Amino acid sequence: MFPALSIEINTSLDDFDNLHPEGSDLVIVPAIHNAENKTIIHWIQNQYERGATIVGICDGVWTLGYAGLLKNKHATGHWYxxxxxxxxxxxxIxxxxxxYVQDKNIITTTGVTASIPVSLALVESIAGTKKAKEMATELGVTHWDAHHNSEGFYLxxxxxxxxxxxxxxxWNYERIGISMYEGMDEISLALVADAYSRTYRSKTVAITNGNRPVLTKSGIKFVSEMEEGEKIQIHSQIEIPKQKKAFDQLVHTLVEIEKKFGRTTKRFVATQIEFPID
Structure with a gap:
């Protein structure tokens, strides 16, 4: 996710290793600011050697490359x-x-929106097509095949x-508040915050009750960036409905970005996340 909201981390790589000395089954690697971080690379290499499937989402592929996991492998990445x-x-290759492309136990994807179809493909491989279809319905997705028109994405x-x-x-920069509540869907939240943060015109801020941390549906703790009692100007506030599916929420957000900042900014955001629009 593009730098947007803040989360609180309650565990470390060492904690994980102590709890699971046998290693992980699956490691998801997002885009990392320092793709050559030696600590992270060493940990990923160890997980790979223990038999984990490593998934590089978007520019997370850089870290896999620096870890030496892409040598003589088929892979993909963000168009840019x-x-x-x-x-x-x-x-x-x-x-x-x-x-998304899988070569044995290495999986790589294009832009960040490919995280949804590749996740459904992983669910299908682990739990079967029926379960993948159920999750796709929850997300508002109709298919999760690997087909993609890479040539259609450019600036x-x-x-x-x-x-x-x-x-x-x-001076036209806008601060957009996102109303946070306990148990909210973090996929919808991530897609909305990511999209607005890519406009180069806005920044999203978590609005919580009393600036207290909020736990999402899957237990991720989001924290307010405002100090207690601090007041900052919020130009507009977004409500993410519980009943709206994540995919539909992204489409709605792009429509709102067009209304607020214009069609070219909408296209600019969609191009960054490799999301096809009309």
Missing amino acids: SKEKLSNVFSDT WIRNKR DWQQYITAAKNLIFF
Whole structure:
């Protein structure tokens, strides 16, 4: 997720190793600011050696590459990074037009929205098609195959100009509050916060009751970035309905971004997350 909301971490890699000395079954690697972090790379390598399946989401593929896990493997990555990836990891076979690629126990994906179909594919492989369909229905997704049109994602001159204007004209920057509540769906939350944070015109802020931490449906603890008693200007506030499915919430968010910031900004966001729009 693009830098947006803040979470509280209650455990560490060492804690995990102490609890599960046999290693993990599955390791999800998101995009990491320092993809060459030696501690993380060493831990991933150890999990891989113990038989874990390693999944690199979006630019998480960089960390897999630096860990040496992509050598002579088929892989994919975010469209914007493909050329650099192929130059740095020339011994990897880079695949286009696939949202996710599996080569034995290494899985890589394109942009961050590919995390949904690849997750459903993993569920299907573990628990069967029926369970995957049930989860797809909950998310509002109709299919999770790997088909993808990589060629359709690029930044045109309009998007470059819009991104520059949005970044430079800081006085138009908006702070958007997201109302947080106990048990909220973190997938919808992540998609909304990520999309708004990619406009270069806005930042999302967690709005909680009394600035207290909030536990989501799966037990992730989100914390308010505001100190107790602190008041900051919120230009608009978003409510994420419990009944709205995550995929539908993303589509709705892109529509709202277009209303607020214009169609080119909407396209700019969709291009970053590799999400096809009309």
